[in-house]
Every structure is written in C-alpha cells, then in structure tokens.
Amino acid sequence: MISSDRPSQRLILEAGRADRQYWRDLWRYRELFFILAWRDVAVRYKQTVIGLAWAFVRPFITMVVFTIVFGKLAKLPTEGAAPYAVLVFAGLLPWTLASSILSDASGSVLTNSQLVSKVYFPRIIIPFATVMVGLVDFCVSLVILAGVMLWYGVVPDWHILMLPLFVALAVLVAIGPALWAAAIVVKYRDFRFVIPFVVQIGLYVSPVGFSAKVVPPEWQLLYSINPMVGVIDGFRWAILGGDSPLYLPGFAVSLLVTAFMLWLGIRTFRRTERGFADLI
C-alpha cells in the first residue's frame, strides 16, 4: 500500500478549535490546487469556436475603444511620449487580471458547493485555484502588449524586469477582497450582486483608460487608497520606463491597503470556512 508509508496522523475535531494542521494540510493538498486550477483552465474554452483567441479579442477591443474614447474624444493626456494605446493597455492588463480574479474567486466557493459539501480539503484552495485562469489569460494578453509596443516602436528599458513583481502585486490586490467576499457570500448571498457592481465601478475609478497623473496632485495620496492605482502605476512604470515615474508615497499607501485587505481576507476566510458546509 502506497499510503502506508505516510506517518499516521492524530487529529482532534472540536468546535471552534484552531486547526494547527491547517497549513500542513494545505501542503498535503497542493496537488488538488494544481488539478483544480488545471480543470478551470482546461474547461474554460471548451466548446467555443475561437477558443483561446477570446483571450486576445476582448482586451484588444477594449484597448481600441478606450484609446478612442479617452485619448481621442476626451483628449486626456498620455504620460511623457508614450502612445495612448500603450498607456491604456499597460493599465488594462493588470485591471483585467485583478478584476477577473476578484469576480471568479469571490464566487468560487459557491460554484464548488458540490465539493464543499461532500469532501474535506482546506477550502482556501478553491479561490486560489481560480487565480490560475486569470494568469493564463494574462499571459496571452502580454503577447498583445508586445505586439502593440512593437507597432508603436516603444522599447522597454530595464524597468520591465520588475514586471513580475507587479503581476504578483495585482494578484494580491485582488485575492484579499476576493477571499473576504468568497467567505461572506456563503452566508450572505447579497454579495453576489455586490461584486459585479464593484468590478464595473472599479474600471472607472481606477486609472485604466487614463493616466493617474490627471488626478490633481493634492488628491493623489487619497486616490492611492484604491490599491489598483498603485498596481497600474507600477505596470506603467515597468513598461513605459522613464515616461511614467512612480509616485512613491501613493504606491506605499496602495501597498498598505493591499496588505490590510489580504490579512482581512485570509482571516475572514479561515474563521468561517469550517462552517461552509452548514450554510451551502
């Protein structure tokens, strides 16, 4: 028997007992994380005609529309000498990643209610697994970005090496509130209606279609409370380099907000997850 080579474990189940084995369990179930992530990616474009091309089409069209609306019609300024389309796309990339993580992960416990009510595993795997879908689409979008940059002849400098850091930050920005919402929505389904609304509004209050520099300087710090401001600024800094200097105090505020949301998300999720099966 393969399983007999594992050391026997002793486990106590009790009401309200802090589960000391949780993080060890998380490690033990790491394969489930990968397989759930793989499942979500594998089924995403099944039975569609153009398949993965959807990951190209949507951001590309959004970019064109935003460039026309914000750049040409509203005549908002770009940053330095950067073409407006590149500016928009550098904002759109992290926004799409974060918003898809927020909407997928926040509903993920409910969509997987079948699993939750029939098998045990650390529930936190579920929202984290949905992150992978967002990341796969993100990688596809990166290819478009490269194409657009090539088209406009924008050459990135060393700043681009920092991009992975900001990708990770975008994931963290989204996963904090997503964990919180995923846990709360199990109890109060009201939040199913709240999250799409937040995502819709978020697109306009985050500097996706325009530069964060259009916000008056005295409001910059306050604006950075929206953690997406820091992420998008970071992306533009990494992609456009010298054309888009990073506003450090604002970035620090965004980081703080992100850290707080992440702490709140994990704490709320951990506190409520043992009751999920009662409520689902």
Added chain:
Amino acid sequence: MSDTVIRADKLGKKFIIGHKVQYGGILGEALVRSARGLVRRGADMLHGRAVVEGDEVEEFWALRDVDFEIKRGEVVSIIGHNGAGKTTLLKILSRILEPTLGRVELNGRVASLLEVGTGFHQELTGRENIFLNGAILGMTRREVQARFDQIVDFSGVEKFIDTPVKRYSVGMYARLAFAVAAHLETEILFVDEVLAVGDSEFQKRCLDRMSAVANEGRTVLFVSHNLAAVAALTKRGIVLKGGQLLFDGPIDAAISRYSASLSKGKADRDWGRGHHSAIVSADLLDAQGMPTDTYEPGTPFNLRVEVETTNMPGLGLELQLRDANNLPVGFYSSSIFSQVALPSEPGRHVFTLSLQPLFLASGDYSFDIATNSLTIVVDHGVSNAIPFNVAASSPGGIAYDFKQSLGNGVVALQLAAPLRIERKEREPA
C-alpha cells in the same frame, strides 16, 4: 500507540432551521411579514449569524451526546431511520461539518466517500476525471498513476477513456466514478449509501470490493439502508435514532434493535378510533417480514395493518399512497378492488397485503389508511399512517437516481418486453 482509531466524545451538532408559517392571503399581512423578516435578517447579519429562510426559526439537534470508540481494523455500520443523523455523523468525522459540541479524535489518514463521482467534470475526459476525482478524494498523482490501470480495468470503460464524460452513458459514468473511489487506500474509510445504485451485477462487484477492503485490516465505517449488505459486511452496528445513540454492539442485535425501534415508534402513536372500527397499527415490511421505513423500488409492497372491528358488516379497508408533496399517487380499496370486507365479528384482525411491485422514484412517501362503509363514508382514517422513503431508484439498473424532485412523476414506467427499434424502409417512389 493506542489501538483506538476513532473516538467520539459527547458529539453534538445543531442546525438552525426555518419554518414557513401559514397565514391568510391578506396582502397587508404578507407585507408586515416580509418587513418583519427583513428586520430579522438585518439583525442576524449585524450579529454575524446566518440567514435562515422562513418566518420562524428553530434549533434542531441532528446529533446529540454521541459517544463511541472504534478500534483499528474494525468494520462498523451505522444504521438508523432517515434523519437519524447518520450522514451528519459521517460528515463530522470526515471534517466536512464542524461539531457544535463534543470532540472527535482520529488516528490515521481518513478518506470519505459520501457520494461517487464528486467533482467529476462533464467536459473532461474519463482519464482526466480519474486524476481530478482522485485528487479530490485525497490521493496524490503518484497514487492515482500507480492504480490507473486497475481503475480503468475495474470500470470497464477503457475504450472511452479519452472521451469527455458528458458523452458517457449514465452507467459508464457511475462505474468509472465508483472505480476511482474503490481504489482509495487510506487507513480509515467512511462510506455513505453509495452502493445503493447500479444494476445487481455492479452492486455485487461493489459489495465484493467493500468486503475486500474490510478484510485488508482497514477501519471502515459504513452507512446503509441495505440491511442485508450491512449484515454481510460488518460485525458491529451502531444504531442512531433522532440524533442519539440507541445501541452499539453486535450487528445482529443492532439490526433487530433498529427494526424494533421502527415498530415501537409507531406504537407510541394513538390513532384514535372510528364509530365501528379502529386502525391500531400499520407497517411496511421488508423481504424478511420485519418492519421497515424504506422501500426498495421494484419489489413487492408488503404491508401489515391491524384493525379492530365491532359487529358492523361491509366495512372496507382503503390505502392512499401519497408522494412527498402529499399528492395522491395510488389507491387501493379492499371492497372495490378485491371485494373483500372487514370481518364483522368483533375483535382485532391483522391484514397482510402484498401489492404488486412499483418502480417508485426516490423520495418520501406515505400511506394514508382508512376504513369505510360502502366506500363513501370514512369510519376511521389515519393520514400518514405509514411514512416511508425510497432511498435510491435506478430504473435502468444503472447509477442514475430517478428522483421525485425531478418533476417527472413518481413512477418509472417499465418495459414489458425489450425495446425494439426497426428501420423503416423507404417506399419506392
């Protein structure tokens, strides 16, 4: 290391359930009620409590003060009526639900099988689903890989292993699902009513597999309605009733205790009497003639009804079968259908009825029983005299559960002869 692998101590589980109160259909009242509901739900949310549908909220103990110990290598079955707390107990032991009170100590790696095919994804192929399901049940990729050929072999679907499971027949789907589950190899295994599906040949294979598992020295906890399987597979039985532990001991004693509790529960009820007669007791019987509260679809319906009569001639006995929505779905009248009247000499009489098999959908049912004179005037009527349940219904002999709640009615129509399909030749123009 102690030899006890599972120890449950004063285990309790509370649920909050809501009731709908029937009011008159006055609009004002309905508005007041929904306003009250809104206030209550708002207050619940502020206190961090869950939202419960309904007008009145009640606590319900699904499990209370349950203690037991299970030693390494024991194979134990848990039996009890519907709602006795069997599944709740398994769910607590397998860490899906958190106990409200008490504690459980587990020594060893646990796997639980509350249903087969948990997490199967329609769009993925059989091969992909084996890995997905294996991971969900707690197997590592290496373990699944090592048993992959055995699993495919057991399921018998190797030809379609790379076809999406949505193209599978229901039977293939169930066989594949069970095959993965059957190859779980953990020290402790919990199995809920998952064997109640499939054709008899497949069921036999599943039972064989279960007894093989039981003989490997692993600890198995087994929930079933199938008393024959329970008796064959296990030596020890735990009987639950109303969330409490009624009996824990040798399986034969457990089964008779369970059967006795079925008829005793009925005896506690006083059904009153009519003018000329009284229905004293009524039971659904299993194949061994023991009282039961479950009916196996497609088997004869055996009922025993005890009636007390006075010297009134011409009384008839009537049965009304009702589904979970209390809608009448079947009827029997001794005076009309069989031209048999109740004896007119005073005394107690026991009627044994064997009705033709019905292929009922799974779900709850009940028999109303009445005595009547001239088939018009009810003398003594007892509604819900025999509540019973169909745990699973698989008309095709495959693991498809034909449920009442599907809305396709309560009876599976069965073929009298094999289905024939002939190609109709086009007539020459």
